[in-house]
Amino acid sequence: MESKKQNAPLLQVQGLTVSFSRYAQGFRRVTLPGVRDLSFSLDEGELVAVVGASGSGKSLLAHRLLGILPHNAQVGGQVLYRGQPLDDRLAGKLRGYEIVLVPQNVSYLDPLMQVGEQVKGEKGDAQKASAALRRYGLGPEVEKMYPFQLSGGMVRRVLIATAVQHTPSLVVADEPTPGLHPEAARRVLGHFKELAQAGAGVLLITHDLEAALEVADRVIVLYAGAAVEEAPAASFAAKELLQHPYTQALWQASPNHGFVPLPGTQPVGQLPAGCAFAPRCPKAGPECHEGAVAYEKRGAGYVRCLHPEGEQL
Ligand SMILES: Nc1ncnc2c1ncn2[C@@H]1O[C@H](COP(=O)(O)OP(=O)(O)OP(=O)(O)O)[C@@H](O)[C@H]1O
Numbered sequence: 001m002e003s004k005k006q007n008a009p010l011l012q013v014q015g016l017t018v019s020f021s022r023y024a025q026g027f028r029r030v031t032l033p034g035v036r037d038l039s040f041s042l043d044e045g046e047l048v049a050v051v052g053a054s055g056s057g058k059s060l061l062a063h064r065l066l067g068i069l070p071h072n073a074q075v076g077g078q079v080l081y082r083g084q085p086l087d088d089r090l091a092g093k094l095r096g097y098e099i100v101l102v103p104q105n106v107s108y109l110d111p112l113m114q115v116g117e118q119v120k121g122e123k124g125d126a127q128k129a130s131a132a133l134r135r136y137g138l139g140p141e142v143e144k145m146y147p148f149q150l151s152g153g154m155v156r157r158v159l160i161a162t163a164v165q166h167t168p169s170l171v172v173a174d175e176p177t178p179g180l181h182p183e184a185a186r187r188v189l190g191h192f193k194e195l196a197q198a199g200a201g202v203l204l205i206t207h208d209l210e211a212a213l214e215v216a217d218r219v220i221v222l223y224a225g226a227a228v229e230e231a232p233a234a235s236f237a238a239k240e241l242l243q244h245p246y247t248q249a250l251w252q253a254s255p256n257h258g259f260v261p262l263p264g265t266q267p268v269g270q271l272p273a274g275c276a277f278a279p280r281c282p283k284a285g286p287e288c289h290e291g292a293v294a295y296e297k298r299g300a301g302y303v304r305c306l307h308p309e310g311e312q313l
């Protein structure tokens, strides 16, 4: 049927922009960028991590893919699912079955409903729900429990079981591990890796670079709404293999590499002209404060920087 699109990647995000406008002093309208010029693709069987600090646009990306952005969001660019434009109508049709969200917020669980009932949902199948729970180590006794009786790790597993019971093709996991101790977090990430190995495309959204690297094939780094770098996980073996100064700073800030903090904060609201990272960047020159910087293929990945690592001086 769809012969022309048979070889299309599972997901292609092309120049995605999500912004909000707000009235500032004097009735001036200002545009607040949430996601800017974001492009990447994800194939079946791949686990791609999206990492970035709080406010970098990760959940907006997730909500765009599920078709659940708030109505006041202004959206640009294109998202293709198996080669077809993934508009809100198509996303609505696939949501919960073919494309699923493992939500960041645990308040997606109803505190007054037993676990088994909630996993099944209104139109679901009780046997499928039990099987999904069992797959994540949650037996029949858990089906009778209410959310307050579950540990943090069990809540996360319930959310994953709910999302994946219908064997989705695309799994978007938005911060699935906060509040878990490292061992439980590792197990949760292992579940996502298994879903990818079984053929799903998995987009793992997290601020925890080190945890992401245990399971990801590739990593996309967001800063103030824009991707600054996409790199294979293997490039995180050494700082010099990373191309963007922000990615290098993240690498150095991780516990394995010395916890070296990066002074300053990510800009919020209106961005400075030029590269958004320039005010904190050790390599920035005057040119970095001028025009927008393009996102370009370079080496094994992509980078948005006028002075990437390894450039000829
Ligand atoms: N409905 C909205 N109206 C206005 N601004 C919004 C709205 N939703 C998100 N934003 C802004 O967009 C930016 C990105 O938000 P987003 O929730 O995607 O961040 P995030 O990377 O998921 O952060 P966190 O790690 O804290 O979950 C933030 O600056 C946020 O304030």
Ligand code: NI
Pocket: 058, 059, 060, 104, 174, 175
């Ligand atoms: Ni978020």
